[in-house]
Amino acid sequence: MKELNCKDCINKSPAARLLKESELEYMTQNRVEVNFKKGDLIFKQNSYSTNIIFLKTGLAKVHMQGPFKEKILRIVKAPSYLGIPTTFGDKINQYSATAIEDTSVCFIDANHFKKLIHDNGKFAYELIIDLCRNELLDDLRCVNQSQKQIPGRIAETLLSLSQHIYHKNTFILPLSRNELGDLIGTSRESISRILTDLCNEGIIDLKAKEITILKPELLEQISKKG
């Protein structure tokens, strides 16, 4: 969409920073940048995948249709790769990604990306580091979410949004109550109830989708207690 060279991109992944100039030129030749609006589908579960997808700006949810309902696997903030496992791990996408804020995304041809991995060990190593960190984070989330009760899970999620995504105590929820349920693994009703409870206890302030964390320490306690 834009003719910007990857070399000049200010949103390069840590791995891509280790590419040589010629390699960045090579990447530029084999990628396409696309803008998505909030709510747009970026790639779809069960479709054929031939691109590495890099979230350049914005926010996206990675989600999978399960046997009974939708599950949001994680929220991804740019800059970050969106689907290395789903591209290299299988020919078919194992999950979908949808923009939850306006977003720009680079599609990089998988074969050309693979060549860069083969040619540049530092680049490859940095990608592995990134994949490992993500796996550890996912493991931690998996354990926490499966052992905590609903209030603990909600507290954990609110803190995570505030600390890792927005870096503020006040933020606009990027997800509906239903989607929060899909993320945490509970019903939309439980989300509603717990959120109004937290509000009544003065731990958060709630104006529709705008959330302010008033007492992070208490939220921390709820998160730890489970």
Place this chain on the structure above:
DNA sequence: GCATTAACCACAG
């Protein structure tokens, strides 16, 4: 038994 937690349903803004 009784209390707690949370899902499911239904109905109302």
Place this chain on the structure above:
DNA sequence: CTGTGGTTAATGC
């Protein structure tokens, strides 16, 4: 899309 109330099932004390 949300909030709320009633009902129900599972689990723990």
